[in-house]
Amino acid sequence: MHIHKYEKLWLIFGVGSLILFLVILAIGAFYKEIHPPSHMDTIDPKNVQEHESFKEENLGLRQVGENEYIVNVLSSGFYYDLGKDENDKAVNTIRIPVGAKVLFQTTSTDVVHGFQIAGTNVNMMVEPGHISTLETVMQKPGTYTLLCNEYCGSGHHYMAATVEVFEP
Ligand SMILES: [Cu+2]
Numbered sequence: 001m002h003i004h005k006y007e008k009l010w011l012i013f014g015v016g017s018l019i020l021f022l023v024i025l026a027i028g029a030f031y032k033e034i035h036p037p038s039h040m041d042t043i044d045p046k047n048v049q050e051h052e053s054f055k056e057e058n059l060g061l062r063q064v065g066e067n068e069y070i071v072n073v074l075s076s077g078f079y080y081d082l083g084k085d086e087n088d089k090a091v092n093t094i095r096i097p098v099g100a101k102v103l104f105q106t107t108s109t110d111v112v113h114g115f116q117i118a119g120t121n122v123n124m125m126v127e128p129g130h131i132s133t134l135e136t137v138m139q140k141p142g143t144y145t146l147l148c149n150e151y152c153g154s155g156h157h158y159m160a161a162t163v164e165v166f167e168p
Contacts, residue, residue, distance in 0.1 A: 042131070060094065
């Protein structure tokens with residue numbers, strides 16, 4: 001069968017761009033580990049304390065294995081509740097050793113918020129009634145900002161916390 005030269009070029013271009021698209025998708029999914037956040041678990045947004053993970057004493061950073069951590073966070077206007085320290089002060093900085101496996105769990109008690117740790121692959125939408133979870137490995141040491149990237153009201157720009165990834 002004879003295919004015209006231009007038709008051949010278009011076919012190569014079409015198939016080539018499809019392959020390029022799939023390669024970019026695969027790099028994002030498997031190498032950079034960017035996945036859509038899970039919204040499988042539901043919760044009553046007016047009574048989040050009823051859920052084990054969001055009881056006051058379970059908020060913030062907890063070590064659950066040799067190099068494994070869970071971070072439970074309540075997102076609400078305009079503040080990330082990371083629990084309290086030993087002096088009963090609200091925690092605004094969490095420190096995680098580099099290379100640690102961390103499971104972030106968060107939910108909202110009011111409106112939709114964002115949960116992004118700038119410079120990492122942690123980026124979730126936080127919806128009232130749903131528990132957003134994301135597991136990641138903190139790869140690079142540094143000081144990162146956890147911030148809200150969904151406009152949630154007049155104090156939106158105050159909604160931030162700090163994540164320090166340190167060399168143990
Ligand atoms: Cu916001």
